[in-house]
Amino acid sequence: MTVFVTGGAGFIGSNFVYHQLGKYPQERVVCIDKLTYAGNMRTLQKASEHDNFRFVKADICDRNAIFELFKEEKPDIVVNFAAESHVDRSIEEPEVFLTTNILGTQVLMDACREYGIKRFHQVSTDEVYGDLPLNRPDLMFTEKTPIHTSSPYSASKAAADLLVQAYIRTFKLPATISRCSNNYGPFHFPEKLIPLMITKALADKALPVYGKGVNVRDWLYVEDHCKAIDMIIRDGKEGEVYNIGGHNEMANIDIVKLICTELGKPESLITYVEDRKGHDLRYAIDPTKIHNELGWLPETRFADGIKSTIQWYLDNRAWWEEILSGEYRSIEL
Numbered sequence: 001m002t003v004f005v006t007g008g009a010g011f012i013g014s015n016f017v018y019h020q021l022g023k024y025p026q027e028r029v030v031c032i033d034k035l036t037y038a039g040n041m042r043t044l045q046k047a048s049e050h051d052n053f054r055f056v057k058a059d060i061c062d063r064n065a066i067f068e069l070f071k072e073e074k075p076d077i078v079v080n081f082a083a084e085s086h087v088d089r090s091i092e093e094p095e096v097f098l099t100t101n102i103l104g105t106q107v108l109m110d111a112c113r114e115y116g117i118k119r120f121h122q123v124s125t126d127e128v129y130g131d132l133p134l135n136r137p138d139l140m141f142t143e144k145t146p147i148h149t150s151s152p153y154s155a156s157k158a159a160a161d162l163l164v165q166a167y168i169r170t171f172k173l174p175a176t177i178s179r180c181s182n183n184y185g186p187f188h189f190p191e192k193l194i195p196l197m198i199t200k201a202l203a204d205k206a207l208p209v210y211g212k213g214v215n216v217r218d219w220l221y222v223e224d225h226c227k228a229i230d231m232i233i234r235d236g237k238e239g240e241v242y243n244i245g246g247h248n249e250m251a252n253i254d255i256v257k258l259i260c261t262e263l264g265k266p267e268s269l270i271t272y273v274e275d276r277k278g279h280d281l282r283y284a285i286d287p288t289k290i291h292n293e294l295g296w297l298p299e300t301r302f303a304d305g306i307k308s309t310i311q312w313y314l315d316n317r318a319w320w321e322e323i324l325s326g327e328y329r330s331i332e333l
C-alpha cells in the first residue's frame with residue numbers, strides 16, 4: 001500500500017504522516033509538498049529516517065511533476081492536505097488560495113483518473129458552511145448544511161469541495177471529503193491563534209485579540225483529526241462527506257486567558273486589535289454521522305490537549321524559533 005500525503009510538511013499533514021508511519025509501518029508514505037512558508041522540513045526530520053517514507057518537493061499545481069510521480073509510485077490512496085490555509089493571508093492576497101486550493105485539487109484528481117486510485121480524500125474545513133450566530137447554541141453544522149462562505153480562503157475550499165463532488169458524479173472518482181473544525185497541537189505554525197499566543201506570551205509580547213474576542217471556534221486535537229481521516233480513507237463510503245469536530249466550543253478570549261494562566265503570564269499582555277474583515281462568529285460541527293457510521297469519537301479532552309500542546313511548545317523551542325528567525329526555509333535533510 002502506498003499513501004500520498006500532500007501538504008505533509010505542514011501542521012495537520014505532518015501529524016498525519018507520523019500517525020500513518022506509527023500505525024502502519026509496513027505501508028509506504030510519500031509526502032508531496034511545495035514547501036511554501038507553511039512547510040517545514042524540520043517537522044519531517046524523524047519521518048525521513050523511516051524506510052517507508054519519501055519526501056518529494058513539488059507543487060500540486062504542476063501537472064507534469066504530479067503525473068510523473070503518480071506514474072512512478074502508483075499510489076493506492078491520496079490524502080490532500082496541501083493548501084493555503086490562513087484566513088488573514090487570503091484577505092491580503094487571495095490569488096494563490098484559488099490556484100493551490102482549487103486548481104491544485106483538480107490536478108491531483110486528474111492524475112487519480114489517469115493512473116487509477118482506490119481513494120482520493122479531500123481534507124476540507126468547517127469554514128465552507130459559513131458561520132452560526134452566537135446566541136443560538138442549538139445550531140450546528142451537519143453535512144446537509146448549505147455551503148455559504150465568508151473569506152477567500154473558505155470560498156476556495158468550498159470550490160474545491162464542489163469540484164470533488166463533480167468528479168465523483170461525472171467521472172465516478174472514488175473520493176471522500178472531510179470537513180473538520182479548528183485543530184490544535186504540535187507543529188502548528190505560529191501565525192494561527194493558539195501557537196501565536198503561546199509563542200508571543202513566552203516572549204512577553206502583546207497578544208493581539210481581534211475585535212472583542214467573543215468569536216467561537218470548535219477545537220479538536222490534531223491527532224483525533226488524523227484518526228478520523230484514517231477511518232474515512234479505509235472504511236468511509238465513497239462519495240460521502242464527513243464532518244469532524246470535537247464538541248468543544250470556546251471563545252477566543254477564553255483560550256488566550258487560559259494560555260496566560262498556564263504560562264504564568266499576566267492578562268495585561270492581551271491587546272484588543274482591529275477585527276478581521278468578515279470575521280466568522282461561530283463554528284460548531286455536528287459529528288454524529290462519522291460517529292454512527294465509523295465509530296469515531298474525539299479522544300483528547302481540551303483541558304488535557306491544550307496542556308500538552310503548551311508543553312510541546314516549551315519542549316520544542318528550537319522548532320518555532322527557527323520559524324521566527326526564518327532559518328527553517330533553508331533546512332535540507
Ligand code: NAD
Pocket residue numbers: 006007008009010011012013032033034035036037038039040058059060061080081082083084085086100104123124125126157179180181182183184189
Ligand atoms: P498548513 O498551512 O500548516 O500546511 C499546508 C502545507 O501545504 C504546507 O506544508 C505547504 O508547504 C503545503 N502547500 C501549500 N501549497 C502547496 C502547493 N501548491 N503544492 C504542494 N504543497 C503545498 O495547513 P494545515 O493547517 O495543516 O491544514 C491542512 C489542511 O487542512 C488544509 O487543506 C486546510 O484547509 C485543512 N484544515 C485545516 C484546519 C486547521 O485548523 N488548521 C481545520 C480544518 C481543515
Ligand code: TDX
Pocket residue numbers: 085086087088124125126127181182183191192193194196208209210211213215216217252276
Ligand atoms: O492574532 C490573532 N488573533 C485573533 O483573535 C489570530 C491569528 C486569530 N484570532 C482569532 C480569529 C479567529 O476567530 O482567533 C480565531 C482563530 O483564528 P485562526 O487561528 O486564524 O483560525 P481560523 O480563522 O478559525 O481558521 C482555522 O480553522 C479552520 C484554520 O486556520 C483554517 O485553515 C481551518 O480551515
